[in-house]
Amino acid sequence: MADKAEEVADKDAKNLEAAYAHTRKSLIARLDNWEDQRTWDEFYKTYWKLIYAVGLKAGLRSDEAFDVVQETILSIAKQSKKNMYDPEKGSFKSWLMNMTRWRINDQFRKRKKDTAMSVSEWDDDGRKTSIIDQLEDPQSGTLERLWDVEWKKNLADAALAKVKAQVSPKQYQIFDCYVIREWDAGKVQDHLGVSMSQVYLAKHRVGKILKKELAKLNEDAG
Numbered sequence: 001m002a003d004k005a006e007e008v009a010d011k012d013a014k015n016l017e018a019a020y021a022h023t024r025k026s027l028i029a030r031l032d033n034w035e036d037q038r039t040w041d042e043f044y045k046t047y048w049k050l051i052y053a054v055g056l057k058a059g060l061r062s063d064e065a066f067d068v069v070q071e072t073i074l075s076i077a078k079q080s081k082k083n084m085y086d087p088e089k090g091s092f093k094s095w096l097m098n099m100t101r102w103r104i105n106d107q108f109r110k111r112k113k114d115t116a117m118s119v120s121e122w123d124d125d126g127r128k129t130s131i132i133d134q135l136e137d138p139q140s141g142t143l144e145r146l147w148d149v150e151w152k153k154n155l156a157d158a159a160l161a162k163v164k165a166q167v168s169p170k171q172y173q174i175f176d177c178y179v180i181r182e183w184d185a186g187k188v189q190d191h192l193g194v195s196m197s198q199v200y201l202a203k204h205r206v207g208k209i210l211k212k213e214l215a216k217l218n219e220d221a222g
Contacts, residue, residue, distance in 0.1 A: 040073070040077060043073065043076075044069075044073055045158075045161070046154075046158045046217070047073075047096065047154065047158075048069050048073075049154050049157060049158075050096075050150050050151060050153075050154035051065075051068060051069045051072050051073075051096075051100050052065045052066065052068070052069050053065075053150045053153075053154070054100060054104070054143070054146050054147055054150050055068040055069070055100070055104055055107070057146050057150070058104050058142075058143065058146065059108075060104065060107055060108075064107045064110075065107075067103075067107060068100065068103045068104055068106075068107055071103045071106065072096075072099050072100050072103045075099055075102075075103065076096070076099055079099075091221070092220075092221050093147075093151060093221050097143065097144070097147045100143075100147075101143050104143075155214060155217050155218065155221070156214065158213075158217055159210055159213035159214045159217055160180075160210065162213045163206060163209050163210050163213055166209055167202075167205065167206055167209065170192075170194075170202075171201075171202040171205065171206055172202075172206060173192060174188060174192060174194060174198060174199055174202035174203075174206075175202045175203060175206035175207070177191065177192065178199055178202070178203055179203055179206075179207065185199050185200075
């Protein structure tokens with residue numbers, strides 16, 4: 001049963017990666033005349049899942065969430081060229097959240113009014129409040145709560161992706177099974193055909209690099 005669930009998860013991940021590749025290609029084309037595309041490509045790889053996940057949890061469809069990814073990163077690129085981001089006025093995390101908030105709201109506005117307004121919740125006074133109102137109102141805390149949860153998850157995923165490029169496929173596979181999937185050491189040994197010392201070595205070495213990458217991402221994000 002667990003193996004079947006893993007197969008489904010792997011299939012979903014492949015579908016998501018295919019959509020990511022298509023969206024990334026389209027975005028890079030739109031950045032055609034801008035300097036340092038490699039930097040923006042790295043930025044995209046680091047933050048696209050965060051923006052996409054928050055868009056979905058805010059109530060957008062997958063295609064709308066991918067549009068939010070593109071439009072958010074394009075907006076950030078344009079503002080960065082004009083030096084409109086001031087670290088002294090707030091963290092990068094908050095700035096990116098607000099940029100994402102506005103693009104999510106844009107997607108809801110693009111929907112037909114009756115469709116957009118049907119996505120609602122009851123507020124404390126018993127009145128219906130549309131999701132767009134909740135996202136626009138900083139006092140509601142709706143987006144902030146979504147953002148904090150996904151932010152932590154995204155940084156961990158981004159750090160793991162960087163780690164994967166720095167270690168051998170075998171060591172990463174051992175670390176993934178033993179630490180990420182939380183298999184017991186015996187199962188890792190049997191499944192991957194490795195020794196106990198290899199399991200503990202991978203845990204130590206990959207874990208050390210992961211901590212370093214997480215610290216760097218947190219520092220870069222302010």
